[in-house]
Amino acid sequence: MTKPVEPSDPSEASARDARREALRAAPTVLVSACLLGEACRYDGRSQRSERVLAALEGKAVIPMCPEAAAGLGIPRPPVDLAGGTGVDVWAGRARALTRETREDRTPEFQDGARQALEAAQRFDATVALLKEKSPSCGSQRVYESGVLRPGEGITTALLRADGRTVVSDEDL
Ligand code: SF4
Incomplete structure (x- = not known):
């Protein structure tokens, strides 16, 4: 198992420590x-x-x-964010578009995000542990128009707006 790369910026490192601690404390x-496989x-x-399992x-x-909860299917065409990241999507400034054909999947991504939030609220999960770089689940970096940049996915943005902590699998 490879060890995760620790951030060199001290404020980033302490933010990562806080996320790890929130995960440790969450029932x-x-x-x-x-x-999960x-x-x-x-x-x-x-x-x-x-x-993650450990x-x-x-x-x-x-x-x-x-994305599966929203009925997008498995497998499905890959999607990139365009015009911004997850926060910008909720503000109406960005979209979720299929990588090849540029079809707009924003409503489906928002539907999946709402379902994730509802599940978190129903089971009182104040912490989420999500896959980095995904247009839904990314929390530190996501692809925007084919380029990996700092930011979060559409589900992460909604969970954070509701006051929940999102931990990246790369934090572990
Ligand atoms: S990163 Fe999120 S949306 Fe993508 S496959 Fe995993 S759980 Fe589904």
Whole structure:
């Protein structure tokens, strides 16, 4: 198992420590289903992470794939954010577009995000552990118009707006 790269910026490092601590203290965690081994990624694969499974030991886990929950299908065309990141999508300044054909999937991504928030609220999960770089689940970096940049996905932005802590699998 490779060790995660620690941030060189001290404020980033302390923010990461705070997220790790929130995860340690949380009895119930909403988790990207692909990290748990569910084959729900756009390419029909999983992203099972032993590090994630170890971090969740003894906790109640709520598996969630916002994109599958929204009926986008498995597999499905990959989607990039365009015009901004997740926060900008909710503000109406950005969209979620299929990478090849530029079809607008924003309503479906927002529907999946709302379903994730509802699940978190129903089970009182104040912390989510989500897959980095996804247009839904990313929390530190996402692809915008094909370029990886700082920012969050559409589900992460909604969970944060509701006061929930989103931990990245790359934080572990
Ligand atoms: S990153 Fe999120 S949306 Fe993508 S497959 Fe995993 S759970 Fe589903």
